[in-house]
Amino acid sequence: EDKVVQSPLSLVVHEGDTVTLNCSYEVTNFRSLLWYKQEKKAPTFLFMLTSSGIEKKSGRLSSILDKKELFSILNITATQTGDSAVYLCAVGKNTGTASKLTFGTGTRLQVTL
Amino acid sequence: DTAVSQTPKYLVTQMGNDKSIKCEQNLGHDTMYWYKQDSKKFLKIMFSYNNKELIINETVPNRFSPKSPDKAHLNLHINSLELGDSAVYFCASSPKQGQGRDEQFFGPGTRLTVL
Numbered sequence: 001e002d003k004v005v006q007s008p009l010s011l012v013v014h015e016g017d018t019v020t021l022n023c024s025y026e027v028t029n030f031r032s033l034l035w036y037k038q039e040k041k042a043p044t045f046l047f048m049l050t051s052s053g054i055e056k057k058s059g060r061l062s063s064i065l066d067k068k069e070l071f072s073i074l075n076i077t078a079t080q081t082g083d084s085a086v087y088l089c090a091v092g093k094n095t096g097t098a099s100k101l102t103f104g105t106g107t108r109l110q111v112t113l
Numbered sequence: 114d115t116a117v118s119q120t121p122k123y124l125v126t127q128m129g130n131d132k133s134i135k136c137e138q139n140l141g142h143d144t145m146y147w148y149k150q151d152s153k154k155f156l157k158i159m160f161s162y163n164n165k166e167l168i169i170n171e172t173v174p175n176r177f178s179p180k181s182p183d184k185a186h187l188n189l190h191i192n193s194l195e196l197g198d199s200a201v202y203f204c205a206s207s208p209k210q211g212q213g214r215d216e217q218f219f220g221p222g223t224r225l226t227v228l
Binding site: 031032034038041042043044045048086088092095098099100101102103105106108 | 144146153154156157169203214215216217219221222
């Protein structure tokens, strides 16, 4: 059975800190790894990674994938209170007609003043 | 402007009732999905439709029946609601497979509470 495991489950940091969120996976027919941010409502898309070693970056957020060791990390530098959210990792697999995503249970990040 | 919309946002109902949730996307995507997110925030795929055809059907009780009248709409009907059906239900859509994009775009969710 496909498995996506995120760690830590929750994290409390002070504004300005740097955090690293982890995602490991065991999935057949792996195609991609995606990160989402979920505040109060819908998950919003952050990154999609398909190749090992290539960093994706957007502002203070960056992510990298290691397909040999089957994991990804999401880094957030200079955290702000607006970064408080649940961060979800998902793995996409090839099904032929749809992008089937298997999600991890998420890391709940709380950034305090 | 809303990309993926769902109605209603909140649904409170008694056990045994039948209810429907509607979803519409204006992104021109071919594929739509229903997810269930439980109280522990675990998001799990239920169904997927590609251009009105059912293509993913996870282990979901047959009380749940999706219907896609056209590729921009995917509705979810639930019969004989049970307490365990209480959750947030998210609709999502994605571009056509083969374009190298797996990202899915989510609606705002429908919080279903069964009493």
